[in-house]
Amino acid sequence: MELTVYNYATVISVIFLGFVLEMVRRYSLKEQYSILWLFVGALMLLLSLKHELLEWIAQALGIYYAPAALFFFGLIFCFSLILHFSVIISKLDSKHTRVVQEVALLNQRIRELEERMADTNGIREKERK
Numbered sequence: 001m002e003l004t005v006y007n008y009a010t011v012i013s014v015i016f017l018g019f020v021l022e023m024v025r026r027y028s029l030k031e032q033y034s035i036l037w038l039f040v041g042a043l044m045l046l047l048s049l050k051h052e053l054l055e056w057i058a059q060a061l062g063i064y065y066a067p068a069a070l071f072f073f074g075l076i077f078c079f080s081l082i083l084h085f086s087v088i089i090s091k092l093d094s095k096h097t098r099v100v101q102e103v104a105l106l107n108q109r110i111r112e113l114e115e116r117m118a119d120t121n122g123i124r125e126k127e128r129k
Contacts, residue, residue, distance in 0.1 A: 005067045009048035017041040040077060044070070 020037045023029035029037070047054040047070060058069035 006048050006051045009067070009070060010045065013041055013045035013048050017045065036081075 017038065020029065020034055020041055024031065024034045047057075051066065054069055055066040058064075058066040061069065061072075063069045063072065
């Protein structure tokens, strides 16, 4: 059996899919993200096994070396994923700021209530004497 770039891509795709499934099994990766990674792994496996399809897509896009199309699609996927995570991080940052502000306000209220209670207790002690 001749080792080609397609064979390497097939092996890497299978290992990648196994790794994603193991991460889901160990609860290291949420299911909502695992679907995306499983889709990408399955697509990589499909294009590795059906290299005629990859060569047809590469030819349609004007890419002369078909395996380079895998890297092109991978790069597009990575940029899309980075953009998606940037949006998520921005939303989490806004939520974090809001939660910190709410906690600060609650801490201030607690201090004010403690001061009122201390003042009330001081007045009651003076009345007893």
